[in-house]
Amino acid sequence: MAHFSVSSLTQVVLLLVFICWTPSLTGAAFSLEEEFLQLKENYIQMKQVVTSLESTVIEQQAKVTQLEAKVEQQVSLLTSLLREKNERTAAAATDSVPSYPSAVAINGLPSSCGDLKMIGHIWSGFYSVMGSAKMESVYCDFTKLPEDAGFQKWIGFADVKSAPVHFDATRFLSFNEIATPIPFEATRVNEGNAMNATSGIFTAPRPGTYFFSFTGVARLRDSSDFWCSLKFKGIDINNNNWITGASYVGENNGPVDQESPLTLTTIGKLEKGDQVWVEIYYNNSTGSSSFLREDSRQFTHFTGFMLEEEIVASL
Known part of the structure; x- marks a missing residue:
């Protein structure tokens, strides 16, 4: 804000008086004394006006100073309120996170929500834990204490395999050897390389439950x-050469010369290293020429895959 001094205001007033005062050519002539007195009176009045203006300026400056002080107070108060709000927000965020003791190590894989809490988990949700033989899925509510109802809810078994195992072996040529593993010329898929096509023997790479299926066409001649x-x-060694599944076709009316499909499926539990294969049998005491028929259409298939793995034994 501009500031006016008394001298500057006096000069302004005298200039205005000088400009505005013009002797009238038509009016009565004033004497120099009268003119001087008139000017003196005007000067006094102007000086009073200047004094009044100076007083007003001083009052306005005081008000401005007061307003500046109030603004500083408001800024300080607002800063304090914002700081307090931020502190409360930070405290509320901290309070919303459950407070647990420091994480500790456990032996082996976690088998419960309690174990997960011990190793440092704090957020409620679905987790996989180790069951007696398989991985299991549970829901953990970490807003509750371990002894509270609902702290852990069992969901079901989790289909976890350390590695996939599945195969499909096939033949291109007919086969007539009895009581010997059927060899295969090709594998369409052999994930895990557990199926040896040349020997016809599958060797379980890991313990678990397996599914097997065999299909073929039997050509009966003389048998x-x-x-x-x-x-x-x-x-x-006490569990060797068990027959776990079989398929049979027969013809009692001769002469025998026919074809018939063969199919079998089975599901079983295997330990690591257990072996499975397929054999054919027929009465060849009279020199029978029966065989497992094959051509480019590939009737013969031996397939298998691991349904479930006993993951505990694989760890």
Whole structure:
């Protein structure tokens, strides 16, 4: 704000008086004394006006100073309020996070929500934990204490495999050897390389539950029966050469000369190293020429895959 001094205001007033005062050519002539007195009176009045203006300026400056002081107070108050608000927000955010003791190590994989809490988990949600033989899915509510109802809810088993295992082996040529594993010329897929096509033997790479299936076409000649069997050889010497599944076709009316499909499926638990294969049988005491028929259409298929893995034994 501009500031006016008394001298500057006096000069302005005298200039205005000088400009505005013009002797009238038509009016009565004033004497110099009268003119001087008139000017003196005007000067006094102007000086009073200047004094009044100076007083007003001083008052306005005081008000401005007061307003500046109030603004500074408001700024200080606003800054304090904002700081307090930020502190409360930070405190509220901290309070919303559950407070737990420092994480501690456990032996092995976590098997419960309690174990997960011990190793440092604080957010409620779905987790995988180790069951007695398989991975299990649970919901953990970490807003509750371990002894509270609902702290852990069991959801089900989690389909976890350390590695996939599945195969599909096939033949291109007919086969007539009995009581021997059927070899295969090709594998369409052999994930995990557990199926040895040349020997015809599948070796379980990990313990678990497996599914097996065999399909083929039996050509009966001179023999009235023909069957295939899925055989098992366990790593336990007391569990060798078990027949775990079989398929049979027969013809009692001669002369025998026919074709018939063979199918079998089975599901079983295997230990690591257990072996499974397929064999054919028929009565060849009279020199039968029966066989497992094959051509470019590939009737013969031996397939298998791991349904569930006993993940505990694989860790």
